[in-house]
Amino acid sequence: HENVYPDVDESHSHAYDHKACGPEGLGDGSLRLSAADIFGTGDTDALTYYVGNNTRSHPREDLTPPSGHNWSHTTSCFNRISSNDAFCVFTDTSYADGHGISFITTAQRAAYLASLPTFTSPSTTTKPNPAKYTISSIPGKGLGLIATTRIPRGSLILSSHPTLMIDYRVFDELLRTDYISLEAAAISSLPQAHRSAFFNLSTQSKNANVTDGLSRIALTDTIITTNAFDIPPPRPSPPPSHPYASPQEPGDPADDLWYTVFASPISRLNHDCRPNADYRFDWNSNKDGPGLVQVITAVRDILPGEEITISYINPLKSRQARQKHLRTVWGFNCSCELCSRSRGMVEESDRRIRLIKELRRLLREEGKDDGSKVGRGEEEEGWMTGSRGQGDRTKMAESLVNLYEMEGLWGMIFEAYAIAAREYSIVGEAWMAMKWAELAVEFGAMVLGEGDEEVREMKELARDPWGHGSWRSRKSGGYGEEDEGEDWIEGDERPECFGVEDGSDGEDEDEEGW
Numbered sequence: 001h002e003n004v005y006p007d008v009d010e011s012h013s014h015a016y017d018h019k020a021c022g023p024e025g026l027g028d029g030s031l032r033l034s035a036a037d038i039f040g041t042g043d044t045d046a047l048t049y050y051v052g053n054n055t056r057s058h059p060r061e062d063l064t065p066p067s068g069h070n071w072s073h074t075t076s077c078f079n080r081i082s083s084n085d086a087f088c089v090f091t092d093t094s095y096a097d098g099h100g101i102s103f104i105t106t107a108q109r110a111a112y113l114a115s116l117p118t119f120t121s122p123s124t125t126t127k128p129n130p131a132k133y134t135i136s137s138i139p140g141k142g143l144g145l146i147a148t149t150r151i152p153r154g155s156l157i158l159s160s161h162p163t164l165m166i167d168y169r170v171f172d173e174l175l176r177t178d179y180i181s182l183e184a185a186a187i188s189s190l191p192q193a194h195r196s197a198f199f200n201l202s203t204q205s206k207n208a209n210v211t212d213g214l215s216r217i218a219l220t221d222t223i224i225t226t227n228a229f230d231i232p233p234p235r236p237s238p239p240p241s242h243p244y245a246s247p248q249e250p251g252d253p254a255d256d257l258w259y260t261v262f263a264s265p266i267s268r269l270n271h272d273c274r275p276n277a278d279y280r281f282d283w284n285s286n287k288d289g290p291g292l293v294q295v296i297t298a299v300r301d302i303l304p305g306e307e308i309t310i311s312y313i314n315p316l317k318s319r320q321a322r323q324k325h326l327r328t329v330w331g332f333n334c335s336c337e338l339c340s341r342s343r344g345m346v347e348e349s350d351r352r353i354r355l356i357k358e359l360r361r362l363l364r365e366e367g368k369d370d371g372s373k374v375g376r377g378e379e380e381e382g383w384m385t386g387s388r389g390q391g392d393r394t395k396m397a398e399s400l401v402n403l404y405e406m407e408g409l410w411g412m413i414f415e416a417y418a419i420a421a422r423e424y425s426i427v428g429e430a431w432m433a434m435k436w437a438e439l440a441v442e443f444g445a446m447v448l449g450e451g452d453e454e455v456r457e458m459k460e461l462a463r464d465p466w467g468h469g470s471w472r473s474r475k476s477g478g479y480g481e482e483d484e485g486e487d488w489i490e491g492d493e494r495p496e497c498f499g500v501e502d503g504s505d506g507e508d509e510d511e512e513g514w
């Protein structure tokens with residue numbers, strides 16, 4: 001579908017063509033779209049709906065978007081009648097060497113974003129991606145990415161700047177008509193090449209396979225919903241004094257999510273229930289990019305000619321649940337390799353998924369190793385935990401690792417390795433804890449980034465299990481509890497050094513150990 005939606009003829013666009021809006025600006029080079037501009041699009045349906053239903057949000061012409069950054073374009077803001085959080089568009093057309101970027105958020109968060117190094121140190125752009133893929137037509141899927149070279153596990157496939165980032169609160173706070181108008185204004189403010197790339201993206205969502213006759217606003221919204229990613233807020237959270245984490249911000253963590261769309265090959269990645277690649281959003285600069293970029297990494301070796309895929313959904317669902325979700329939310333029937341297997345194979349896979357969920361639950365519940373919480377359904381799966389002790393928990397953790405491996409859940413296996421590492425640390429088996437922690441670091445860095453808190457914790461565990469908070473922690477307590485002697489499980493002592501100090505050849509220890 002690369003060229004199904006040809007470049008939009010800008011000559012027909014008045015309201016969204018910022019050059020036509022007149023010098024109603026914020027300062028040098030800044031133009032501001034008013035509410036009238038936003039609705040002056042010929043989209044009478046939207047306007048009628050807006051006027052007739054506007055009990056929830058309203059435009060705020062009076063608001064002055066923030067100083068501190070020279071945004072090329074801003075719009076009028078909208079906010080909920082009952083709230084003071086006004087959402088506006090903030091566009092910087094010169095961002096990333098003229099690539100441009102738009103945000104829909106509050107003035108406070110826009111100021112935070114503009115303070116990130118990717119804005120303040122303009123030399124930082126994404127690294128040029130070596131051509132590891134080509135964009136081709138894939139039967140039944142539209143366009144997709146095909147590997148042109150062998151891509152080893154863990155390597156960067158591509159990284160991209162977002163086109164548009166929408167503060168998730170917008171969807172709760174504003175009337176739909178208002179936020180889709182802001183979306184259209186945000187895209188219209190981008191540099192023309194970028195705008196054209198956006199309008200070339202897929203519209204094959206459940207809402208619209210037919211785009212003829214869609215207004216610019218509706219087309220923009222369809223493209224966004226077909227191609228957007230959810231991304232979590234920056235981790236670890238900034239200190240509370242920072243405007244982004246100010247006490248006025250809502251407490252629900254879901255409110256901190258962002259909805260992000262990329263007019264780049266990233267938006268051409270198709271879904272697979274057992275994908276060979278995964279994505280993460282790097283807020284901060286690192287070896288893979290300048291920060292504020294989406295990074296796609298291979299989670300297993302990819303061979304030339306293979307399609308590069310990601311999962312659009314939580315893969316820990318049965319085939320029936322996955323297919324239903326993809327059909328209702330994304331509008332396509334999934335025919336990936338896993339979904340297309342024989343009935344027996346699918347049942348085996350579904351059973352493994354149930355076991356994974358159950359093991360995760362049991363292993364995450366610290367100290368609940370007496371089986372008292374295990375219900376009938378789980379017992380039927382064979383996890384009779386009545387007499388389970390700490391030793392069984394390490395076996396359960398290893399079973400969890402095996403199940404992830406059998407299922408090919410390479411983008412999620414980090415958590416199984418981390419669980420196994422902690423369980424072995426809890427019982428004081430240093431070498432096993434280190435082995436699993438090292439794997440957790442390798443796989444965690446791919447999907448979460450090296451700076452992630454849990455990846456750093458695993459690095460510490462791999463380096464010094466004896467110093468980790470979980471080391472020999474009591475079976476009924478949490479990590480980091482004091483050693484009180486008798487409830488400890490026997491395990492390795494912290495070595496003074498890794499050689500034999502007493503001059504013996506170490507045979508005794510070896511014999512004991514084996």
Ligand SMILES: C[S@@+](CC[C@H](N)C(=O)[O-])C[C@H]1O[C@@H](n2cnc3c(N)ncnc32)[C@H](O)[C@@H]1O
Pocket residue numbers: 001140141142143144201202204205206226227267268269270271272330331332333334335336
């Ligand atoms: C983000 S786009 C992916 C790129 C898209 N194929 C294109 O041509 O630009 C998402 C859309 O691609 C299609 N798609 C993605 N994965 C698919 C799959 N496994 N099977 C069928 N269609 C798929 C669906 O139409 C979906 O709404």
